[in-house]
Amino acid sequence: MVAMITAVVLTHNNETTLKRTLTSIRWCDELLVIDDFSTDKTVAIAKQYKANVIPRHVGADFAAQRNFGLKKARGDWVFFVDSDEVVSGGLKNEILEAVDNPNVVGYYLSRVDYLYGRRLLHGETGSVRLLRLAKRDAGQWQQPVHEVWGVDGPKVVLREPIFHYPHPNVAQFLTDINWYSTVYATYLFSQKKKEPQWFIVIYPVAKFIINYVVKLGFLDGMPGMIVAMMMSFHSFLVRAKLRMLWQTRGDST
DSSP states (O other): OOOEEEEEESSSOOOTHHHHHHHHTSSEEEEEEOOOOOSHHHHHEEEEEEEEEEEETTTTOOHHHHHHHHHHHOSSSEEOTTTTTTEHHHHHHHHHHTTTTTOSHHHHHHHHHTTTEEEESSSSSGOEEEEEETTTTTTTSSSSSSSSEEOOSOOOOOOOOOOOOOSHHHHHHHHHHHHHHHHHHHHHHHTTTOOEEEEHHHHHHHHHHHHITTOOOOGHHHHHHHHHHHHHHHHHHHHHHHHHHHHHSOOOO
């Protein structure tokens, strides 16, 4: 039997990027869009591609949203693609061959980021590996943000990358970082996570040095500098917000 593949895309006001994403995965047997009540043309675009669109509030829990997609998917394999990602023809062919392997239950994808027209080859984005393709019943997604697919069984890294086109401008980059850092800090607080006060300063500085110098982010020019600074700022915001949560809701350290 030929394995059936369901592509799951989480959306919220993604009209500017969704066409490119859905065009690149229209070869999948089922397109499933879990939409967080978009107010733009996202839903209309998804329906143009004959996607099954299901409205559901994300509620600051992306793992729950992805697990909902797993529950609704009909395919033997589920392929999670973000609404700002593009699947190349090479990756498509590799996936179609990979799902016939009976000895593997999940596949990692490398991801290539493009920022303001430049491909990022260095920094932390240059070595990203994401578990995005797996058998439907192989495991559940965990952690509300920066979520991880807990798949049990043999897993392999595919050769061909998925292309990522995030943050169309610096303003959007900052908006995203502010929102994600709030969600992540809230999650860490719920897990009773505490860190020394000096982490608020030292950790972001160390992260910038690792991304920009150790991992050669400077070779990516100005986009590499922007990414290193933004990732450092994200680290600062998470720890500062976590500290404030302990001061306002729990014990002060």
